[in-house]
Amino acid sequence: MAAAGEEEGTAAQNWLSAVLRDLAGQPRPQNRSVSRDEAEGELSESVLRLVGGRGGPPWLAACLVRAAVQQTLQADLDSFIEGKHDVVEGPEDDVQTEDLLCFDTLLQRSLTGLQEISSQWQIQLPSAPTTKRNLYVSSHAIRNTRRKMEDRHVSLLEFNQLFGFTDGVERSYFAVFDGHGGLDAANYAATHVHVMVARHEALMFDPARALKEAFGRTDAMFLKRARRERLRSGTTGVCALLEGERLHVAWLGDSQALLVRQGNTVILMEPHKPEREDERDRIESMGGCVTFMGCWRVNGTLAVSRAIGDIDQKPYVSGEGDVSSHTLSGSEDFLVLACDGFYDVVSSSEVPSLVLGHLQENGGDGQHVAERLVAAAKEGGSSDNITVLVIFLRDPAKILEDLANGSGEGEPLFDFGGGGVEVVSDHAG
Known part of the structure; x- marks a missing residue:
């Protein structure tokens, strides 16, 4: 040693x-x-x-x-x-x-x-950190048929080291940002949201609040830059903060997070779309409108009702995120963060079989599983930018081993015909 x-x-x-x-x-x-x-x-x-x-x-x-x-x-x-x-x-x-x-x-x-x-x-080198949880991360992003790539993603396993936290609580941060109308807002969010989380006064005692309010603070900062530099772009976003044995997911817009636990999909969130009744009511109460033009749009323009940026559509397009929090039991397999270019064509129930199929074909190696998911979205007809981030919460080889052994009760651990769907949240805001 x-x-x-x-x-x-x-x-x-x-x-x-x-x-x-x-x-x-x-x-x-x-x-x-x-x-x-x-x-x-x-x-x-x-x-x-x-x-x-x-x-x-x-x-x-x-x-x-x-x-x-x-x-x-x-x-x-x-x-x-x-x-x-x-x-x-x-x-x-x-x-x-x-x-x-x-x-x-x-x-x-x-x-x-x-x-x-x-x-x-x-x-004299600084001391290397000790970690109790080993995370395995696979990410892939393609421009697809779009003229520009407007997605950004962030994977920060070294969140504590980057911000100097030494309290013994392990933290990792992941995010996907799906820009529209240009690259500026997505680039900005990928640069600043995690900093707003780290510097939030509530991070140590209410990390869910810190993650949620990081969106609003980043939006306010970007709007200042947008005014002085005449920027018009916007971005949706979904972020995950693993903090000890807790998972916090915050989002605004239609990028999404999905958790898979023993083959079952756990729905962590509901995307912000104009056709949601509460979103429509919020927009119309401020004098805006929601109209159908190929899909439901805010003021006939945007197909999402919340985003960072979009200065011309404020306040109808809100920069306030939502959050949900979950206690991890150790039985969770993996977390998938992706933009709407993926989730618009790949259903939540298809994700477990795609991931597990890849692990079977590759002997438990999950390094390129995000590529498999992106390919599935493209083959399914997506023409949008596609970004997928897969965070394995257990060793992929162990997941494959459990698949081979079954659940221990005579039933397969994963249902390749489409596993069950569970909606779980022990905190939402």
């Missing part, structure tokens, strides 16, 4: 050396401004993109990003101000002035710190 630890330490130090070599050149200029509220998310996204994907330990990359970004943010940010922007807020048209920071300079400062910290950690 000691030899294995030393080998891992040497590999981590070699990776730090490679990071230092890669950072020797100047970063590509970003030529943009960010607000103070946006700084952490934008820096973390850019720095993680630079150091991640190089084959090093993901936990070490997350720790390195956090250390470099926090070192930058702890400096006097007034020195990075390059302008101010007037923000109109509230029904009284109250005008607030917002500082805009030069992102190029912020990023340069972070990369300088990154080099310094990498050099220090080559001498």
Whole structure:
């Protein structure tokens, strides 16, 4: 064991050396401004993109990003101000002035710190985290027949390391964002929602509230950027936070999450669509309308009733998410997050058989199972962007073994003709 630890330490130090070599050149200029509220998310996204994907330990990359970004943010940010922007807020048209920071300079400062910290950690590495739950993640996304790819997805197994949580509670975050009218809103949500979750004052005692309200806070931030940069795009989203033995799912719009427990699909949420009676009532009470134009649309335009962005359709298209929470028993098999390009053509009851069929064909290897699901949606007639994220809550090989052994009561564990559907929520908001 000691030899294995030393080998891992040497590999981590070699990776730090490679990071230092890669950072020797100047970063590509970003030529943009960010607000103070946006700084952490934008820096973390850019720095993680630079150091991640190089084959090093993901936990070490997350720790390195956090250390470099926090070192930058702890400096006097007034020195990075390059302008101010007037923000109109509230029904009284109250005008607030917002500082805009030069992102190029912020990023340069972070990369300088990154080099310094990498050099220090080559001498003394931080301690590697210990985990009780092993998660296996498969993701796949395609543009399909659309002109642009407007989906984004996020998988953060190293949530605690990225944000410096050391309370012993394991946390992982996953999300799928389905943009429309452009890429900006989906990119923005993929950059900022998890930061809003991590920095929410209620995360430690009410993580469901933190996850839900992260949507509204991100929406408010994006609308400010949309006004100053004349952006018109929007995005739906579904996010999952695994926190200890609890699963919290938050969503707005028609991207969806599905849990499979011993072959049965557990419906975690109801998507926000204009034809829902409560959504129609909400929209019409504010003076909007819901009309049928090929499908039900808000004000004859959008086929979803809640989204981040869509500045021209606010407040009818709400930026407020919903949330549901669930206690995990250990019998859960996997969680699937996907956009409507998948769920519009693949029913919830088909998902277990597709996943288990893939595991059977591949000896319990779930690495490419998301590709199988995406292919099923495309073969089913989807022309939309398709993004699928599969999070195995148990070892896929163990799931396959249980399938072979049956339930222990003479019945198959998975019904390949379409398993049962269970609707469960022990908290909703």
